[in-house]
Amino acid sequence: MTAPAPAGFVPPPYPYDRLDELKPLASALDGGMVDLSIGTPCDAPPAFVLEALRSSGAERGYPPSIGTAAYREAARGWLERRLGVVVAADELAACVGTKELVAGVPHWLRLRDPSRDTVLYPAISYPTYAMGATFAGARAVPVPARADGRLDLGAIDEHDASRALCLWVNTPANPTGALGDLGAEAAWGRAHGVPVLSDECYVEFTWSGPRRTILEHGTDGVLAVHSLSKRSNLAGARAGFYAGDADLVHYLGEVRKHAGFMVPGPVQAAAVAAWDDDAHVDEQCARYLGRLERLAEVLTAAGIAASVPDGAFYLWVPAPDGDAWGLARRLAADAGALVSPGEFYGPDGAGFVRIAVVQPDDRIELIARRLGVA
Numbered sequence: 001m002t003a004p005a006p007a008g009f010v011p012p013p014y015p016y017d018r019l020d021e022l023k024p025l026a027s028a029l030d031g032g033m034v035d036l037s038i039g040t041p042c043d044a045p046p047a048f049v050l051e052a053l054r055s056s057g058a059e060r061g062y063p064p065s066i067g068t069a070a071y072r073e074a075a076r077g078w079l080e081r082r083l084g085v086v087v088a089a090d091e092l093a094a095c096v097g098t099k100e101l102v103a104g105v106p107h108w109l110r111l112r113d114p115s116r117d118t119v120l121y122p123a124i125s126y127p128t129y130a131m132g133a134t135f136a137g138a139r140a141v142p143v144p145a146r147a148d149g150r151l152d153l154g155a156i157d158e159h160d161a162s163r164a165l166c167l168w169v170n171t172p173a174n175p176t177g178a179l180g181d182l183g184a185e186a187a188w189g190r191a192h193g194v195p196v197l198s199d200e201c202y203v204e205f206t207w208s209g210p211r212r213t214i215l216e217h218g219t220d221g222v223l224a225v226h227s228l229s230k231r232s233n234l235a236g237a238r239a240g241f242y243a244g245d246a247d248l249v250h251y252l253g254e255v256r257k258h259a260g261f262m263v264p265g266p267v268q269a270a271a272v273a274a275w276d277d278d279a280h281v282d283e284q285c286a287r288y289l290g291r292l293e294r295l296a297e298v299l300t301a302a303g304i305a306a307s308v309p310d311g312a313f314y315l316w317v318p319a320p321d322g323d324a325w326g327l328a329r330r331l332a333a334d335a336g337a338l339v340s341p342g343e344f345y346g347p348d349g350a351g352f353v354r355i356a357v358v359q360p361d362d363r364i365e366l367i368a369r370r371l372g373v374a
């Protein structure tokens with residue numbers, strides 16, 4: 001006898017698995033597919049970081065869940081050097097990359113305050129903010145964007161605010177590249193007693209104006225979340241941190257220690273070398289900006305208006321007739337480029353495609369030749 005199917009949570013299809021139908025179109029072209037769908041780095045991490053990974057000798061014992069003193073010191077030094085903010089030693093702790101933190105934090109916040117059951121997050125955004133609410137059995141309530149791309153904080157219902165475990169903000173934003181008003185967002189959180197969690201993993205890829213962090217506006221009631229995945233091309237190593245409100249950092253550090261979240265020892269050693277160096281990030285910035293400019297030019301010449309964003313490494317391109325799947329199919333068939341329909345980032349993104357410039361320059365040029373605009 002087959003047991004009846006359980007009635008509980010069924011994970012939805014992973015968004016990028018839905019691109020499988022487009023892959024044969026792109027792969028059929030001479031030279032193969034150019035995958036611009038997932039924001040996974042293609043460029044090499046620095047050699048000295050890989051050497052630190054190889055030679056750490058840190059494999060044997062359990063690493064500290066909050067990060068070694070050296071790890072936290074390197075992250076603090078980076079915050080001060082690159083973002084101009086100083087945090088105390090007890091205001092920062094490690095995470096295993098940031099996706100696990102984003103997915104897990106609503107659950108832990110709900111354990112801490114069971115009277116709240118809502119996660120507020122940008123309506124067009126990285127899908128894991130809403131998924132974290134689902135994992136916590138909480139409500140995921142999207143906050144719409146204003147015309148200038150900033151969050152429309154005035155649109156948050158007071159009732160939703162009173163139930164909120166947290167407000168997620170993300171600047172520069174994936175997928176739109178928009179820059180938010182972190183001061184206004186921090187102030188909103190404080191006024192409503194809602195922790196503001198600021199995902200800043202693209203901060204060094206800010207193309208318009210100075211880099212910004214929510215920590216410029218104080219640490220009270222806020223966390224900034226950072227990652228080595230994008231800045232140092234270390235998505236496979238899994239290293240990040242969160243910094244801000246000391247009580248929140250302490251609480252999350254304790255929960256995560258009980259749960260066994262640990263950045264592996266050798267990765268912690270490599271991360272110290274990565275956070276301590278900025279030259280490799282400046283080189284990466286030049287690569288991404290060059291690719292964004294070139295691909296925007298190529299697409300525009302092919303009749304698909306595209307412009308360089310204010311930050312991050314995605315082109316957020318309106319589909320000419322609002323048909324994002326149609327544009328994705330056309331780019332796969334004509335250019336061999338695999339791109340993501342904007343609905344992956346929420347219903348409000350449905351008329352756009354997101355194009356990640358995570359392929360070498362010669363592959364971008366291949367797209368240009370295929371579109372006849374080289």
Ligand SMILES: Cc1ncc(COP(=O)(O)O)c(C=O)c1O
Pocket residue numbers: 039096097098099100102126170174199201226227228229235239240
């Ligand atoms: C906005 C945003 N936040 C977080 C992440 C997660 O990065 P990681 O888990 O590699 O640190 C990503 C990755 O694409 C992202 O785009």
